[in-house]
Amino acid sequence: MLPTSRALMVQGTTSDAGKSVLVAGLGRLLARRGIHVAPFKSQNMALNSAVTADGGEIGRAQAFQAFACGVEPTVHMNPILLKPNSDCGAQIIVQGKAAESMNAIGFQSYKKFAMTPVMESFSILQKQFDCVLIEGAGSPAEVNLRENDIANMGFAEEADVPVIIVADIDRGGVFAHLIGTLDCLSQSERDRVIGFVINRFRGDISLLEPGLEWLEEKTGKPVIGVVPYLQGLMLDAEDAIDVSQTQSTEGDVLNIVVPVVPRISNHTDFDALRIHPQVNLQFAAPGKPLPPCDLIILPGSKSVISDLTSIRNYGWDHQIAKHLRYGGKVMGICGGYQMLGNRIEDPHGIEGTMLKTDGLGYLDTHTVIEREKVLTRTVGTLTLGGERAKVTGYEIHMGVTSSKGQTLITSENGQDGLINTDQNVLGTYWHGVFDSPEACSLLLAWAGLGEVKEISLEAERERSINALADALEASLDMSKLWASNF
Structure with a gap:
């Protein structure tokens, strides 16, 4: 059975809260069930990019999410890509092709025109796939960027899609992050939030349960699941560099x-x-x-x-x-x-x-x-x-x-x-x-x-995405994401 909603949006309380990983893992879960699913991120800012089969450029994270979904990446999975070339400027990639370079203020004005290609690409994916998993950018709580928003709630309202909000408990202050983010939203935006996911949890979950009950009572929104802290996975980074040094103990190094x-x-x-x-x-x-x-x-x-x-x-x-x-x-x-x-x-x-x-x-x-x-x-x-x-x-x-x-x-x-x-x-x-x-x-x-020794990165990525999907399947209440039992 297909999800009752043909789209679901994952937004985060902060950057690096786990949005990219959650979309990739959910994509693999749905693909396992025979659902033709695609990732989508309307606006991405990253210097890690990938080339599509038709010669377009998209964010590397969306190419990896397509791999998780078992589909070929297309330019419509990331219609707006910003590639910073200075602290205040970036090259704008629109549906895979470089358009022009702009400073931050210029892009704020450009966003009102960018919604057109964004919605065009989203519509194309909806026609081609059973379900589209949408990743937000940064946080919807960035009130200074709300005007003409195409990345978070602005897109969610335009596309009329349900939203889940993910927060990283390893950073600390997870309940304040979730409550604060919800309070920064308008009433219509809060209404489309169907629940929360808490990411990167370590320890005994029984110690967290009183907080989860408080959060659900306070917000009226369910906690869809608590995802454990996963280590040893090879998942393509959206932008941040893991500066930890790898150490080998095998003979010739x-x-x-x-x-x-x-x-x-x-x-x-x-x-x-x-x-x-x-x-x-x-x-x-x-x-x-x-x-x-x-x-x-x-x-x-x-x-x-x-x-x-x-x-x-x-x-x-x-x-x-x-x-x-x-x-x-x-x-x-x-x-x-x-x-x-x-x-x-x-x-x-x-x-x-x-x-x-x-x-x-x-x-x-x-x-x-x-x-x-x-x-x-x-x-x-x-x-x-x-x-x-x-x-x-x-x-x-x-x-x-x-x-x-x-x-x-x-x-x-x-x-x-x-x-x-x-x-x-x-x-x-x-x-x-x-x-x-x-x-x-x-x-x-x-x-x-x-x-x-010959190694296979593709095999390691496959192992990692399956381990991620297994962890999400064990920790998320899928019935709270979709009413149908698929």
């Missing part, structure tokens, strides 16, 4: 450091390294010295010239040079690849106010930031050290790079990447190169790891 630049993008590139049993992965905080390691990976960036300036300001350029002198390896992905070259130019000022700069000079490349964004998903062959491996990946970049030397990847779209003559510095535009088990093993061997 490779130490990898990723410098965190201010506008780092698609740090999910390193998820496969995070779970690899022979890799110690560490993110270096801005301004902190780079720890000793075997491999330094410069990540993607939304503002390449600005982030390269930060690398120099932190002194990381000198530390990278020393690392290479002592026999280390360096790799760059997308923006990091551009930084390793000779020159970067941004003649149109697309990514910032600095229009050109010298690169770090380790690869013979010259990059020009163009107006048209490259968005592709593809499959190819990685060639390194005389060995070959199948590789899958995706490209998201404004830069066009000309290069001289030995390329890395051959695909139906041509050639990509470069390795220097000393074979100790390489770069590629392809995000996700470590996700392919064969390519990951080949890259780790190049970096100095012997007897590399």
